[in-house]
Amino acid sequence: MRVLVTGGAGYIGSHTVLKLLGQGYEVLVLDNYANSSPQALARVKILAQRGFDIREGDVCDAAFLNDVFADFRPDAVIHFAGLKAVGESNQEPLHYYKKNVSGSITLLECMQAHDCRQIVFSSSATVYGEAEYLPYDEAHPLQPTNPYGRTKLFVEEIIRDWAKSWPAASAVLLRYFNPVGADPSGLIGEDPRAIPNNLVPYIAQVAVGRLDHLNVFGDDYDTRDGTGERDYIHVEDLADAHLAAVRYAQDHKGCEAINIGTGHGTTVLELLAAFEEASGKKIAHQTVAKREGDVARSFASVSKAYDLLGWRAERDVADMCRSTWNWQSNNPFGYDG
Numbered sequence: 001m002r003v004l005v006t007g008g009a010g011y012i013g014s015h016t017v018l019k020l021l022g023q024g025y026e027v028l029v030l031d032n033y034a035n036s037s038p039q040a041l042a043r044v045k046i047l048a049q050r051g052f053d054i055r056e057g058d059v060c061d062a063a064f065l066n067d068v069f070a071d072f073r074p075d076a077v078i079h080f081a082g083l084k085a086v087g088e089s090n091q092e093p094l095h096y097y098k099k100n101v102s103g104s105i106t107l108l109e110c111m112q113a114h115d116c117r118q119i120v121f122s123s124s125a126t127v128y129g130e131a132e133y134l135p136y137d138e139a140h141p142l143q144p145t146n147p148y149g150r151t152k153l154f155v156e157e158i159i160r161d162w163a164k165s166w167p168a169a170s171a172v173l174l175r176y177f178n179p180v181g182a183d184p185s186g187l188i189g190e191d192p193r194a195i196p197n198n199l200v201p202y203i204a205q206v207a208v209g210r211l212d213h214l215n216v217f218g219d220d221y222d223t224r225d226g227t228g229e230r231d232y233i234h235v236e237d238l239a240d241a242h243l244a245a246v247r248y249a250q251d252h253k254g255c256e257a258i259n260i261g262t263g264h265g266t267t268v269l270e271l272l273a274a275f276e277e278a279s280g281k282k283i284a285h286q287t288v289a290k291r292e293g294d295v296a297r298s299f300a301s302v303s304k305a306y307d308l309l310g311w312r313a314e315r316d317v318a319d320m321c322r323s324t325w326n327w328q329s330n331n332p333f334g335y336d337g
């Protein structure tokens, strides 16, 4: 089976491509390297001991996409390509709508033109917004609070309408909670271009000496220890979820949104302690004001993922911290350092 992976050079994409190759899929990665390095794919090739095709270009470029589809004739697409920085999306909303929404429309048009019927889309728990109840299940109201989150919601709705209009199509919308961790080899991992926005890459850079200390955003939330609680999901489990989703799309028509998390929350201070334990490093930190737009608690209802995909997370927070530290300590400055 041939799978086109858009954004396959990125953090989650590279881990998923490695798993796809391991399972014998034929893979083509399409990426414009807007937020990634070709090095990631070179390392995936080493780990997989298998080659695959790579095409450099933008998902918004219809002529380029048509060319890729005509050559590769994919049976399914995993669509990771997109921009993901919440703060930047507030500054440059049109750019986010163009790349994330227009890019997805161009991709869907191209899929239909080439009779490619199956798509797995990278959505996010951010589509839920402020929790009306917990855990978030897939029926929770959708009320994202920033342009990035709205691009995810709009693309979900566009894919839903597309699948409705084309009875042969199957779509799986995976709503990731908080992806962290790295492949156990330490050869691939998350490599943010600028100062990380997210907690785990930030802690990892403090541990390796690139950043001075962690700012803990608020300590008076209504949680066990007052710091924000999130459902961290190991990127290897997340990659496995994509393989399960591709298999599901092969024998089910229509469109399903599915949460991908562990079902358990971990606070900032708990994560910090787990990382100190895994790395043997003391992580300097201080409490500062809350970050605007942050929610107190977020964790997933995971029963739909198990019922439909037969998938559940297998790795815990200690695994996530160990593998992150293995990656960061072996590659202190990431791929190009």
Ligand code: NAD
Residues within 6 Å of the ligand: 006, 007, 008, 009, 010, 011, 012, 013, 030, 031, 032, 033, 034, 035, 036, 037, 057, 058, 059, 060, 079, 080, 081, 082, 083, 084, 099, 103, 122, 123, 124, 125, 176, 177, 178, 179
């Ligand atoms: P990433 O930035 O590491 O990977 C995205 C990849 O897409 C990069 O390689 C980038 O170069 C490429 N890309 C971006 N725009 C492109 C375009 N127009 N054409 C071609 N390639 C393009 O991000 P990631 O963490 O691997 O996330 C993958 C997907 O999952 C994204 O859609 C993201 O919004 C979504 N997601 C990520 C998280 C997270 O915390 N990492 C959480 C929820 C959802």
Ligand code: UD1
Residues within 6 Å of the ligand: 086, 087, 124, 125, 126, 149, 177, 178, 179, 197, 198, 199, 200, 202, 214, 215, 216, 217, 218, 227, 228, 229, 230, 268, 291, 292, 293, 294, 298
């Ligand atoms: C962020 C994004 C969300 C995205 C998710 C993907 C924002 C407002 N939200 O959410 O849209 O889907 O990443 O993984 O950017 N924290 C600190 N100090 C830091 C960084 C984070 O204390 O330097 C805290 C946060 O307040 C939060 C927790 O750590 O309680 C996790 O933060 P983060 O990794 O940024 O994830 P989200 O807040 O879930």
